[in-house]
Amino acid sequence: NAGVTQTPKFRVLKTGQSMTLLCAQDMNHEYMYWYRQDPGMGLRLIHYSVGEGTTAKGEVPDGYNVSRLKKQNFLLGLESAAPSQTSVYFCASSYSSDNEQFFGPGTRLTVL
C-alpha cells in the first residue's frame, strides 16, 4: 500500500518548456487534488477532481491543465512553463470532501 506517489521528485525547466506531473493513489479515492506551496502562502489549490473523467478549477488554475482518465491517476500539465510556476507541487487524495486528505511527497519544480 504505497498511498499517494508523485513523479518526478525534482525537475528543472527552461521558460516555455512543457512537462507533466503524475500523481497516483492506491486507496480507491474518488477525490484528488493538486496544490502548490510557496513560502508564506500556504497550500493553494490548482485543480481538483471528484471522480474519474471529471476535473474542476481551484484557486490558482491559470497556466495549468489536468486530466483524470483513470481513477487512480491525476495528471498536472504545464504547457509553457514560466518562472512564476517555480514551486513545490503536492498531490492529495481523499475518500470524500470532508474526510482526511492524504498527501504525496511533493515535486520541487524550478523554472529558469
Place this chain on the structure above:
Amino acid sequence: QQQVKQSPQSLIVQKGGISIINCAYENTAFDYFPWYQQFPGKGPALLIAIRPDVSEKKEGRFTISFNKSAKQFSLHIMDSQPGDSATYFCAASYPFGNQFYFGTGTSLTVIP
C-alpha cells in the same frame, strides 16, 4: 478571500512549553476541521481533526479546542518537544463542497 485565517505565522517555544495556534473561519457550513503537520521536504500529514459536535478533542499531547459560536478553533501542543518543530496548517471543509480550505500555515520552532 481567505476562508480560513491562521495565526501566528511563526512561533518559537521553549522545550516543555505550550504551543498554541489559532484559526478562524466564516462559513458556518464547515463541518470538518483538521490540522496538518508538515516537516521540511515532506508532504503534510493529518495530525488531528474535529467535527463541530464536540468542543475539544485530545490525542496525546495534541488538543483541538473548538468554539462554534466564535467560529474559531485552535491547536494546543502540550509539553512541546524539538521534534514538534514543523509547519502546521489548519483547514476546513463541508459536505459536497469538493475541497478543503487551508490556513496559511504556522512555522513552529521548539528550542531545546
